[in-house]
Amino acid sequence: MLRKIRQTLAIVFFAMVTLLFLDFTGTLHVWFGWMAEIQFLPALLALNIGVVVFLLLLTLLFGRIYCSIICPLGVFQDVVSWISGKRKGKKHRFAYSPALTWLRYAVLVLFVIACIAGINSFVALLAPYSSYGRMASNLFAPLWQWGNNVLAYLAERVGSYAFYETEVWIKSLPTFILALITFVVIGVLAWRNGRTYCNTVCPVGTLLGVVSRFSLYRPVIDVEQCKNCRLCAKKCKSACIDLEKHQIDYSRCVACMDCLDACKHGAIHYENRFRQERETNTGNSKEASDSSRRSFLTLATTLTVGSVLKAQEKKVDGGLAPIIDKKKPERRTPILPPGAGDKRHFAQHCTACQLCVTECPNGVLRPSANLTTFMQPQMSYERGYCRPECMRCAEVCPTGAISLNTLADKVSTQVGHAVFVKELCVVQRDGVSCGNCARHCPTGSIQMVAENPDDPESPRYPVVNVETCIGCGACENLCPSRPYSAIYVEGHERQRLV
Structure with missing residues (x-):
């Protein structure tokens, strides 16, 4: 049940954030523009302290929920990994691997230094939301627009103007190439090993992993009921379940709940880490399960209500500017968007x-x-x-x-x-x-x-x-x-x- 709730929320967030980059009409931002504002790094750079504190508290309560539900790059890796897992004989293909702690923290330190020093190219290269934004804007959006143009052509043939044609063009070749490289690298890593990028490179994942070590609710292995069948470890895309020691590396666990669904013996439970003992009778077990479900449903309700409260009015330009074939002049100083300041x-x-x-x-x-x-x-x-x-x-x-x-x-x-x-x-x-x-x-x-x-x-x-x-x-x-x-x-x- 917990896994299905998590998957439903992840699908909704991933679809809506992706549509923000695909929607050339600007209408979706009226309702779902807040989804971009609650991404961790944008909220941090905007000094949106309320959002940052909310995400940290969310992690402190439930673990890395942000990585498994809110972050579009994380959900993208899950989608790729799920497709890879559909291959015959590949449903249980993961295994525990020790954390590359030195690499994770080295990347995080370099990322922080780059932020302070203003090395923005390095920051944009590693930021998960920006990485997914590049892929969606440069790779997915042209396909979406071509599909729209096909519908516009077909609609025009039958006398309907429900769709209008839009021009598809590459706005920056270097950015397009980088987006393609990002897509291939992250796609290959997710295809082969699930959440490798999240737990070795992503600086946001590393930072939230530090907080997640102290999360209140987390998956816990019951040593007495565990049969060492290893199904949980083989389903763990974060490769963080060590059955030799019956331990879970919570800094890498993204709270996907796959292990709970995979365990056939009821040996893994999502529960309060401060509980000294777990009730074994059926009634109490059901009560603990219901408590966990209520926690997730509370999160779902909070996010849903937030979508209504955060929706704002938005003015949309009444028409598209004329498209004229010209060459770019040599400017001594680039032109920043109005409102950029300096x-x-x-x-x-x-x-x-x-x-x-x-x-x-x-x-x-x-x-x-x-x-x-x-x-x-x-x-x-x-x-x-x-x-x-x-x-x-x-x-x-x-x-x-x-x-x-x-x-x-x-x-x-x-x-x-x-x-x-x-x-x-x-x-x-x-x-x-x-x-x-x-x-x-x-x-x-x-x-x-x-x-x-x-x-x-x-x-x-x-x-x-x-x-x-x-x-x-x-x-x-x-x-x-x-x-x-x-x-x-x-x-x-x-x-x-x-």
């Missing part, structure tokens, strides 16, 4: 989970290829511009790396300023009149000025007021010059209000 703040808080990149309706955000900010989102305007009425990136960011309270904050935040290159302008190059950049500037920061005020036939060129320009990129995106825009946005290391 380069230092953004680098310290962003986990490069790719959720904002996936959710951006205008195709403006894409992962950085720079080694110092690798995989963190940056803005570029070849396919769209940052619409003043949209602040979805700030709404979905689980860490507070992108923080906007209102649309007024959005439209008054200067992320950069426009720079005009006369040699590329179609007015100079082709001898035609234009003014597209000035017409579409939402802040009125671009004016068309005659080159020679005394000549009525003089060509008119854009002049940028850098004090009021917010760097939204409308001018760059809508400039008709090809392949490079005649006007582009140069980023600011520190954003300011205009």
